[in-house]
Amino acid sequence: MSLESIMTRNPRTPRPSLWRSELARGIVGRLIGGVLVLWAAVTLAFLGVHLAPGDIVSLLIGEQIRTPAIEAAIRAEWGLNEPLWWQYLHYLWRVLHGDFGRSYILNTEVSQLLATQLGPTLKLTLAALLVSAVFAVTIAVATAHRRWGRRIANGLELLLASTPSFWMGIVLLFIFSFTLRWFPVAGDRHLSSLVLPALSLGLAQGAVIAQVLRRELERALESPFTLTLRAWGVGETTIRLRHALRHAALPAVTLTGWLVGGLLSGAVITEQVFGRPGLGKLTVDAMLAKDLPVVLAVAILSALIYVVMSTLVDILALWIDPRLRGESK
């Protein structure tokens, strides 16, 4: 830290009550922003349906055979006989209540489909997140400021970050399922069937995070507080894990929040490679069958997850770095 930044910093540590109110204000601001994003997402979905070329009824039916009964059901569900502004409010109202309409191809409520398929996808995404976090922290802590370690890790990270997750999945499948027979080829019955999908999805993101984490870690290891710790005789491992990591974690955590969106859409492909059930399989099937209500619901759901994640990341950042609390807007 430079002399200048020490001098310009507020010498008085903010009182707990003060930072708590500022924290609350920050979170409220984020939530309002999040609600705006969600509202825009729903509006976009509505506009998409109405602006897409062709007749709305046949768009919503998809590949299902068109019968007068289904047509009447769609007209009633979307309020197609009402004025447009009414349809819009009606749609907003329905989405607010978790009613995303009906899939005419699968002949089920979309919300029910989502409820049953969300579990496996969240499991996969969280497992992949765990893989990438463990990978990033291990690699970064082990190789920061070590000449050969850095070089090897750099190459490995470039390779992993450049490998498409679905190809990684195929390679892992070939090696560990077909040849070594350590893990099942497809399905979602045991925990062991989660290992390969989580690896193929998480490693690429882990490589990206590891790079940022190492750069920040090296910066932290060069700063005066590390010198002080060394002078006190604190061991290298303790310095890295207890002190430097905390300083380095902030940008990595922010990045991780951003990458969760990537994990979610990566899950779409990974589920396809490993034949796992989940939102991804639901989405791809819906896309290929032109099952629009399902696609829209998945899009809105993913926007919701994005908003929740980015809010969580902001709160996590405040928790990691007390310095942010005093100056949060």
Added chain:
Amino acid sequence: MQAILQRFSVALPASVWIAILFLLLVALAVVAPHWLTHSDPLLADPVNAQLASSAQHWLGTDQLGRDLLTRVIYGSRYSLLISVAAMVLAVIFGTLLGLTAALARGVLDELLSRAVDVISAFPDLLLALMLIAFTGPGTNNLIIALGVASVPRFARVVRAQTYSVMTSGYVEQARTFGLSRFTLIVRHILPHAIAQVPALATLGLGTAIIGTAGLSFLGMGPQPRTAEWGLMLAEGRNYLRNAWWIAAWPGVFITLTVIAVNTLGRYWQARFEGRAS
């Protein structure tokens, strides 16, 4: 032009040279695949299906007996052209959006920035999937979908850069000379505002190549029979047990191309940020 030459006249690291050479080879495969191979990528030969690599078929043959090397070479065309076109689209619209937002300020800036926020609330691939759901699969729709999904990245950087350039001393100075607004923007603001864009676009190209392959892996891009890397991978997945090479080779070439593009992009960005070693 001279500036570009000067920038590259510094000795490049070996890894960057290798990356450039590899990309030139890929570019050759895109422009003139018949120079690299004499076979037909669509010619099926069921008698010689699923052959391992040999002197005649260097990378083996696929489930219909088509030569894999030929298909990989011809496949680069789709994968690369789709990704490059998507990036060009994203750069043009992203730059225009960012520049407009920063120059207009006020309500328009707020509106455009919010719009960009909304787009980036959807993960790239999911946004592309959604757009394709409305428009149907196919090459053109794939380009538009991938392009739109990458617009926010460029819009944000150009907007932030334009803001900082506009408040810098030399633009103030130029303004006092009484330059017209147009000259000021085109001659003085634009070049600095977009300085970071080429490096960013190169890195984005790597993501776009993976995205293209991923979407056509899911069946949203070119349709079967076409030689395209992602599609070849999807077809090869079903033959993993007997003929692993069908899925392996397209993946190897996607990965090598992305590594080359990323190496170039990272070096460029490092140069830009002044931390090249």
